[in-house]
Amino acid sequence: MASSRGGSESMELSADKIEKSFAAALKVHKTPEKHYLLEKNNKTNPPEVIISFPASGAFKDWYSKTTFGETEIDLSLFPSLRSIGNNEPALVNKSFLQRFKDILTKSSLRDEVVRAMNRQKQIVFAGHSSGGPLAILATLWTLENYLTPKSQGGIPPLCITFGSPLIGDHIFSHATRREIWSHYFFHFVMRYDIVPRILLAPLSSFDQRFETVSQLIDPKYKSFMSESSLGRIASISDFYFEVMSNAATVTRHAACKLMGTTEATLETIANFVPLSLYRPFGTYIFCTTSGNEGKQIVIKNPDAVLQVMFFSAQLSSEAESDEVSYKSLRQHISYGTELIKNLGMQNVVVLDQLQNLPLSDNTTLDGIIGTINTALNDLGLSTRARLCIEAAAALEERKRNNEKIIEQKKGFMEEKMKELKRYKETWEHQKKGYYDGFKEQADPEDFKANVKRLDLAGVWDEIIDKLIKNELPEGFEGKKEWIEIGTRFRRLVEPLDIANYYRHSRNRDGRVYMDKGGRPKRYRYTQRWLEHYEKRGDEGYSESCFWAEVEDLSYDNKSFEDVKERVVVLEEKIKKWRDRNDVGKDVFLEGSTFVKWWKSLPEQHRQQSCIQNLVQL
Incomplete structure (x- = not known):
């Protein structure tokens, strides 16, 4: 079970809901020509509708001509996705946004959402891989239209993604937290899965490698989600290290800001090397596997999530280079075997006290702290990683203290x-x-x-x-x-x-x-x-x-x-x-x-x- 809290709200996901959402997200890949797949379950209370979206590995469905494929969000569809005071719209991936807009205009999605909301049904939007951003946008669009002060309301939708790439910038993340919407979003990420990290690197860094790798994540190719095809992709290591080297620069720059420090070298690099604008939002569930067991590690702080996305996918030694590169794609296509088999084991660790993390990975501890330390070790988080996570928690604490001062x-x-x-x-x-x-x-x-x-x-x-x-x-x-x-x-x-x-x-x-x-x-x-x-x-x-x-x-x-x-x-x-x-x-x-x-x-x-x-x- 994964859980999240937002404001006075509390959301929980059962193993059954997660499993059915993943099954739907996988099933829709078999019909990539369809805009979405809808499945109803009237036996649940409340009745449930799962709407899943297919992935695409086509280059045009990931990147536009800008450095990171970004564009301003369409405020006519998503008026809340902006910084209110600055009146600055969020930046999102242009290709993902265009795909969603096409679905709205060319399919019956709008009618299906209206029907489900009017009948007080629970809508679950689901997506695996690049189907995830479509599920995210569909959820936000539903929240914008059907959970406003002027609307009749309904049961809030949920969004469950598996191995989804990032979709928006810090304003996107900020707006979802301001609107108290972020707790409706659950993102499952396997420890080494490279796809959620891809957009931390600019398009120019890939050359032709993306199109080669994308055949594994595009339902229109015969090699889609085929482990046997992994061995034939010679550029996996190059692709993995290109993404992670860019992720290193992004997360290090973010960590310096969290800690209130500046590194002259890093700032100089940032002036010449484009830094990805994409940032996490919502609840992240990092999934680890060890033998026949696995853990789900729940993190809600977006700054902490960014650090974990980088540090958890690091090599323990140079000898792991080929193995981890291979895992980075293998785990993306194997959520069904690596994640679902552990859902009923209740091996869930919620990291909601990030400022009190044990800093040493070699320390033997008992109780809840020991459980947390084991989970951090399973993610391969070093002392440096834990310090960066604590810095993210410290920033949240400073914000709350500043608010208290103003309240006075x-x-x-x-x-x-x-x-x-x-x-x-x-x-x-x-x-x-x-x-x-x-x-x-x-x-x-x-x-x-x-x-x-x-x-x-x-x-x-x-x-x-x-x-x-x-x-x-x-x-x-x-x-x-x-x-x-x-x-x-x-x-x-x-x-x-x-x-x-x-x-x-x-x-x-x-x-x-x-x-x-x-x-x-x-x-x-x-x-x-x-x-x-x-x-x-x-x-x-x-x-x-x-x-x-x-x-x-x-x-x-x-x-x-x-x-x-x-x-x-x-x-x-x-x-x-x-x-x-x-x-x-x-x-x-x-x-x-x-x-x-x-x-x-x-x-x-x-x-x-x-x-x-x-x-x-």
Whole structure:
């Protein structure tokens, strides 16, 4: 049994589910011309549907023309697979993505998923070899469409892969953890299987060797999954060492970052040698075999998984060169005999306390620590490997501690926002709102409000800086509590930032607040958090920063006809925000900058405007 936990969620896989998923993943190879294979099992509770995808060894189905075959994820299909604050899409393997998109458009997969979800069936997407990335994308697509706040929901799908290559970059991994989806994914990897490691090397390093080796992993070839064909592939050793030498550079560079150290030589190499962007995600189950027994070693930390992928496939001595190279392909085609036979033995070791690993492989230990040490030895993990894994755990601990420090500042933030809210309320019964009152800075209370604005900005700038530096947990941007605090902060404080910006005429020489260099990240990030949480999409300027658009339109010397489209868009947005109570009545007071500007518009336009009843005429 393999298990994984995500947030308050807990997922478990039975030996029966694993075995049936692998059988389906193997069976679909026999019909590579089909997009997928669907098998139903109504005897389980809940009823189960297994959808498996065939592998392909065709060069075009692995690599495109870029160095690592990467492309930006299609955000129309996978809107969550991005860094929210930076608004940066994940990078994925272009060929795998294209294959999945073809399946969506050319098959009945969409209908089958809808049918299963509506009938409350458990969908298991499965794939062996390069069928794995298709299962991964199918699972993510289902999560995007059927487990959102606006959907009817259903039973979350599972994804089980065997010997799957990597598919996405660190943003891909980050996004699945932020959305609390990573615990739906289980990846079985034999210790020496080379396929999960292939994409750690660039296309240019293989020459023609990939096409030769790929015949073993392409169902369209007669030599597919044939052990007898292994002996005829003379380039196995070259292929194996090319992949692993690139993997060594990638993992060493990653380990240095985990430990907070820099190696001048390594950084120089990284500037000239392209480093693979692909990273693990989800729960990895590394499978070892020793005689008639084997173990399943479960790891969920993606940084630790990357280190294990490299160190577990290392040679113990030079004499093992040919043997390990041979195993690297043999194990990929023999999951059925090496993995399935051990499923019922319950030899599962879950490595969830990575910071307490025994560092010596020669130490004899009892109890759970002894069991863990034996498992690490079975994976061939040296002291250096264990230190790298502990560094991955230490990074997670630092992120959690940073979050605790920020949590302690919430009381300070709430108090400052209460004081600013009271300041705002003092202007609601006057002819102009707090935006214009603050802009004039004619009262000592305006100065005090400015100090509070700067206090809050300092805290939020610290939060954003830690996010950018990857020093907070992946789930931080998706937490409802922080989204709500960030939204209240943005709506209350950003108008004051804008008032200060235009009060000091920083828009001179054409510098606009909403340009990238003008609007602070603390507002751009928190706006995107809310838009993502509510599945709104990018709305451009928001209810907290429309004042900048008003100011720019006021300063613009263009004719009304030239800016009419912008004016209409602004009016429509303001009506929507007022209907949702996202902007207050003070916006429409007689002395506000907005009302003064709006009244300067042509009368004919104002009479037909959607907000004419909101403005005090």
